[in-house]
Amino acid sequence: MSELLKTVLHERHVAQGATMVDFGGWHMPLQYRTGIVEEHLATRKSAGLFDVSHMGRFIVRGAGALHFLQHLLSNNAAALDIGFAQYTKIPNDRGGALDDAYLYRFTPDEYLLVVNASNREADWRYLSQMLSLFPDVQMEEVSESMAMISLQGPRSQTILEEVITGGALPRPLKNALGTVTAGERRILVSRTGYTGEPLGFECFLAAADAPWLWDLLLEKGAAPVGLGARDTLRLEAGLPLFGHELGKDPTGAEIPIFASSLARFAVSFSPLKGAFVGREPLAVQSAALKKIQAGDYSSIGDLPRIIMPFALRGRGIARAGFRVFRGENEVGFVTSGTMVPFWNAAGAREMRAIGLMLVDSRLRRGDPVEIEIRGNRVEAVAVAYHLRSEKVPVPPETVQAKPVLEAVIPAEEGIQGSGCRICPA
Amino acid sequence: MKNIEEVALPEELRYSADHEWVASEGDLVRVGISDYAQDQLGDIVYVELPAVGARIAQGAIFATVESVKSVSECFMPLSGEVAEVNGPLGDDPALLNQNPYGGGWMILVKPDDPAAFSKLLTAEAYRARLKGGA
Numbered sequence: 277m278s279e280l281l282k283t284v285l286h287e288r289h290v291a292q293g294a295t296m297v298d299f300g301g302w303h304m305p306l307q308y309r310t311g312i313v314e315e316h317l318a319t320r321k322s323a324g325l326f327d328v329s330h331m332g333r334f335i336v337r338g339a340g341a342l343h344f345l346q347h348l349l350s351n352n353a354a355a356l357d358i359g360f361a362q363y364t365k366i367p368n369d370r371g372g373a374l375d376d377a378y379l380y381r382f383t384p385d386e387y388l389l390v391v392n393a394s395n396r397e398a399d400w401r402y403l404s405q406m407l408s409l410f411p412d413v414q415m416e417e418v419s420e421s422m423a424m425i426s427l428q429g430p431r432s433q434t435i436l437e438e439v440i441t442g443g444a445l446p447r448p449l450k451n452a453l454g455t456v457t458a459g460e461r462r463i464l465v466s467r468t469g470y471t472g473e474p475l476g477f478e479c480f481l482a483a484a485d486a487p488w489l490w491d492l493l494l495e496k497g498a499a500p501v502g503l504g505a506r507d508t509l510r511l512e513a514g515l516p517l518f519g520h521e522l523g524k525d526p527t528g529a530e531i532p533i534f535a536s537s538l539a540r541f542a543v544s545f546s547p548l549k550g551a552f553v554g555r556e557p558l559a560v561q562s563a564a565l566k567k568i569q570a571g572d573y574s575s576i577g578d579l580p581r582i583i584m585p586f587a588l589r590g591r592g593i594a595r596a597g598f599r600v601f602r603g604e605n606e607v608g609f610v611t612s613g614t615m616v617p618f619w620n621a622a623g624a625r626e627m628r629a630i631g632l633m634l635v636d637s638r639l640r641r642g643d644p645v646e647i648e649i650r651g652n653r654v655e656a657v658a659v660a661y662h663l664r665s666e667k668v669p670v671p672p673e674t675v676q677a678k679p680v681l682e683a684v685i686p687a688e689e690g691i692q693g694s695g696c697r698i699c700p701a
Numbered sequence: 702m703k704n705i706e707e708v709a710l711p712e713e714l715r716y717s718a719d720h721e722w723v724a725s726e727g728d729l730v731r732v733g734i735s736d737y738a739q740d741q742l743g744d745i746v747y748v749e750l751p752a753v754g755a756r757i758a759q760g761a762i763f764a765t766v767e768s769v770k771s772v773s774e775c776f777m778p779l780s781g782e783v784a785e786v787n788g789p790l791g792d793d794p795a796l797l798n799q800n801p802y803g804g805g806w807m808i809l810v811k812p813d814d815p816a817a818f819s820k821l822l823t824a825e826a827y828r829a830r831l832k833g834g835a
Contacts, residue, residue, distance in 0.1 A: 293702065295702050295743070306770065307743060309702075311743050311744045312743060312744050312768075312769040312770065313744040313746075313769065314744075504743070504769060504770050507770075508769060591747070591791075592747060592749070592767075593746070593747050593767050593772075595772065614769055614770075615746040615747065615767070615769055616769075627746050629747075650749075650765070
């Protein structure tokens, strides 16, 4: 067995009493002593601090960089202004995803591509192989030299402002970037995240400076959050996770990129982009999705199943892989499921079982389904989303994502509404 | 997560290698999961208990306990008939974390063999197993 990789903050996690687990080859904190529920709520109510240095970070530069990115990523990198980031997929030629990623453009002459930890090596191999086809492009892996710390929640901006001494935080626009300094140290900051919080930042800085920033943000009141709550937060926000909502399904079949509701923000058929890997199958999926949304199922074979959020009405927790039924028909399965905490209207703490499912594209929001949990069919309902957030990501501290129970809205409004962090800049 | 020395193991209880505790109460025994088990599981958010009257053999599954991240099964520490279950756990599974030996008890059992209790692990023997990496 090979040695697990450690981020530059590994010692901090161990010293803070974190329960450490193997995650994609990395020795990472699942939770700290506070536990997943408290960490989830701390992020929603105040500010959660995440070590996401295990994710892969690649710099792409050179005169041919844009051409390279346009060909290998699904989004329109030409539409990415300096000082912004965009969500994107790394498609394969069948319309499935090799990975999903975020592309950041801090400076005019280079791009930063952040990929999932579990796919880092495969992505690097794939992109490196493709380099030879594109003149004037260089790629550099900075996963080790550059650390990545995420600060999410209503107090995140206040906390970050206490730390910085120069520069300016990114403008209050989704996916906006900025460069700040704290004394001699330089931090690249983006208004991005994976929690559904309208206010949240990802900080990129020299690995050697990461323990200093981590300690300081904790001292200013941020709560350390492990991978357990990172998963419940993203699931409550309805955000996809590679290996669950992207990639292969439990039967080994490819999940079409357009099965995921975020595809429409991550796939561009712009003429500026031209041909790219997966364009044809993705165009077929996109056309099928438009028809399905209009109630025309004549092309449903091109996109037989889509991912929808569900809320469990009966008792239990629906876990990934559990089968979903509508009447006697098996219509799909759960891709991610958990129980998340929230504060009810009276201010008391409650738990609710929610998840995402890959189901028959004909299913509509509000449709009742049943999920088989250890042999018993438990009632559930297809919903629009689990969480809503305010539109403008600015303080005051009252701006925060709010849980929504069994949200059922007309299909045309879209599951994102205003609630999702991964939306067009 | 607690160090083994921090794990509370009341002396008067007996334990199974699968991390259940058993208390002797006259003809009956009360069963739950140990402080070590609840700490390992983390925030417990769902508990499925057996029906009253169910006959369950030693080593068979009598309950399912779910934390946010995982599903775990509880194994019967001794054979017997379920005389009572802790209903409030259904609405408040966090009782298992907060008070595993009190409000977090799971089932009351009429054992087939009253002598089975004394064959279970003592607190000392159970702690020794935990230290051994059980």
